[in-house]
Amino acid sequence: MVKIDRLGWAAGLAFRSYGLRVGVRVTDATAMDHVLDLLPPGWTPAASPIVDYLYSLVIGGENVSSRIQRFNLVYFDAARLARSKDLDAVLKNFESHLQLTVAENARRRVFVHAGVVAWKKNAIVIPGMSMSGKTTLVSKLVEAGATYYSDEYAVLDEHGLVHPFLRPLGLRRDGEFATQRVDVEDLGGSRGTKPLSVRLIISTSYKPGARWRPRQLTTGKGVLELLANTVSARSQTKLALRTLPRAIQSATILKGVRGEADEIVESILQKVA
Amino acid sequence: MKTSNGNLPKAREGDLVTRQIPGELLVYDLERHKAFCLNNTAATVWKNCNGRRNVPQLAQLLADTNKSRVDEKVIWLALDQLEKSNLLCDQVSWPAGLARLSRRDLVRIGVLGTIALPLITMIASPAAAQTGTAITTSACNARSQPNCGGNPCSNGGPGTHCLAQGVSNCSCK
Numbered sequence: 022m023v024k025i026d027r028l029g030w031a032a033g034l035a036f037r038s039y040g041l042r043v044g045v046r047v048t049d050a051t052a053m054d055h056v057l058d059l060l061p062p063g064w065t066p067a068a069s070p071i072v073d074y075l076y077s078l079v080i081g082g083e084n085v086s087s088r089i090q091r092f093n094l095v096y097f098d099a100a101r102l103a104r105s106k107d108l109d110a111v112l113k114n115f116e117s118h119l120q121l122t123v124a125e126n127a128r129r130r131v132f133v134h135a136g137v138v139a140w141k142k143n144a145i146v147i148p149g150m151s152m153s154g155k156t157t158l159v160s161k162l163v164e165a166g167a168t169y170y171s172d173e174y175a176v177l178d179e180h181g182l183v184h185p186f187l188r189p190l191g192l193r194r195d196g197e198f199a200t201q202r203v204d205v206e207d208l209g210g211s212r213g214t215k216p217l218s219v220r221l222i223i224s225t226s227y228k229p230g231a232r233w234r235p236r237q238l239t240t241g242k243g244v245l246e247l248l249a250n251t252v253s254a255r256s257q258t259k260l261a262l263r264t265l266p267r268a269i270q271s272a273t274i275l276k277g278v279r280g281e282a283d284e285i286v287e288s289i290l291q292k293v294a
Numbered sequence: 295m296k297t298s299n300g301n302l303p304k305a306r307e308g309d310l311v312t313r314q315i316p317g318e319l320l321v322y323d324l325e326r327h328k329a330f331c332l333n334n335t336a337a338t339v340w341k342n343c344n345g346r347r348n349v350p351q352l353a354q355l356l357a358d359t360n361k362s363r364v365d366e367k368v369i370w371l372a373l374d375q376l377e378k379s380n381l382l383c384d385q386v387s388w389p390a391g392l393a394r395l396s397r398r399d400l401v402r403i404g405v406l407g408t409i410a411l412p413l414i415t416m417i418a419s420p421a422a423a424q425t426g427t428a429i430t431t432s433a434c435n436a437r438s439q440p441n442c443g444g445n446p447c448s449n450g451g452p453g454t455h456c457l458a459q460g461v462s463n464c465s466c467k
Binding site for chain 2: 258
């Protein structure tokens, strides 16, 4: 850590996010603008420079005199996370790691990997791993009039209410793997602000040609569905087991494969009506 | 694993977090990072496995609780599931001549009362990174060990994850 500390730091920031204090420092002040775009939604600047976790970004680029391209590096405390001449790849790793660190260590919040929308002041939670099609379903629900809460995490408090985790949706075009960030307003939707109780859990994955014939799960099995997507399931087990049953105690839990997202949007919204 | 003395099954207590919800019991195994959902029948059997009750006594207890006749095969099925889930201290010594039965077997031979057959549902709890967002191959290649993370790779092929490659690199595989 001492060696990293000796590098020349051009800019830095301490911020708070879900009860954690996080610091970021960069060797090139112009990179700070990129960094700010990658911080978790709802972050606030911290007055104190004392932090729980520290990220250090060493910006490489071309050395004009020697024509040698230097590596971009990112460190998490003293551990090197990534090293590449491609700055975007390094920044993506920074964003991904930061998001996961906050999600895993957040105080009094449980982060479930899930999409969330609101309909008639009730939350619909769609848990699922990456690439299970939850962002597509969220975007179709938003286009149908639901309010956008998240396409990444259902953030649950100790009372079981779900809070917004607002960042642009990461949509994949057909046949493409890279995601494109789309503001919810571009889909004709709006952002939620207030915490809501969960009314419906949709545990599903996309299967071409499949018909949506879900089966209803018990609350206990519903908790397992959420726990399988809970970032802090291992590190904050007691908090998760206290929070998840509360969150879904009055929710309907449906599980099944689905075909195209448009085909099930109406059926989902009717469940909450 | 030891064999319990004369089939007096005892529920495991250490390294478990439990949470009772209406009609079900959630159990988290901190040692193996597995989570279980026990239905009421399985939960009643498990909670009453105190190392002093035998199978007929457990069947009677379950019958009294539910005000219904309970076949001992139901208890054996529960113990079988509890043992497979590592929720008992010791291995149950299965009686000679009694085959291990599934829920389906019990339904087929007509062992159905007014109580539900025991059922334990299990999931393996994910490590934090396994719940993470998918990353591209170039983002994975930029990572350094031991921080490959295990995230799913979005363009590394189906089912690929960012894992250690060689001495210090990471790659989607």
